[in-house]
Amino acid sequence: MTRASDWLDGYLKAWETKAAEDVRAIFTDDAEYWYRPNDEEPVRGIDAIIEAWMEPEPGVPVPDLAVLIEDGSLGIIKGTVDYPGHETYTNLWEVWFAPDGRAARFVEWYMTPRSPAS
Template sequence: MASKGAEWVAGYIAAWESNDPEQIGALFTDDAVYRTAPDAEPRRGREAIVAGWLEDLDDPGTWSFDWTILDEHDDFVVVQGRTEYPAEKDYLNLWIIRLADDGRATEYTEWYMPRPHGD
């Protein structure tokens, strides 16, 4: 059986692939906080998270994402990933996620670092 964190990341990737507002919203609690960087102004609440996602979406088929869970304890998950945009850029990612008992995120923060394309 997959961990709660692995299930959440799989759901995130499915929402990223579809950009479906219902799939995106299903990942987060009503009062969730979503940070696109540690010092970014957070998106607060499911509606703001969905709206922000749709304003800044990646088109399906324009990226790939490989990931692993570095640490998971109760409601706390740390994910390391690499996002590749074959046409333009690559990033190393670190996600910190806090999950509610029902598996939805109450808090999400992303760190990312650009990498030379194709390295």
């Protein structure tokens, strides 16, 4: 396993359980969570991240995600997340690691499918 794949496994577990201890296991106390790279401000700090994760989702997510590249401080994860009956998102995630392997900064880049031309 690699740092990024270990982190992704932890993320998927935390996403499924929504347990505060699982979220704390993957984000530092002062982590920044950017839902979009162009947001004015991130969700900042572990307590705010946990609170944001408790918001309802549009359904049960079906992720198909994998590590694309990584180095000592950055992991890039790509794939899709399907919310059956709602939407499928194409994702590229930046995971900036703290020395302990948790994310100090997380940035989501996601897209929805293009609508067919009329």
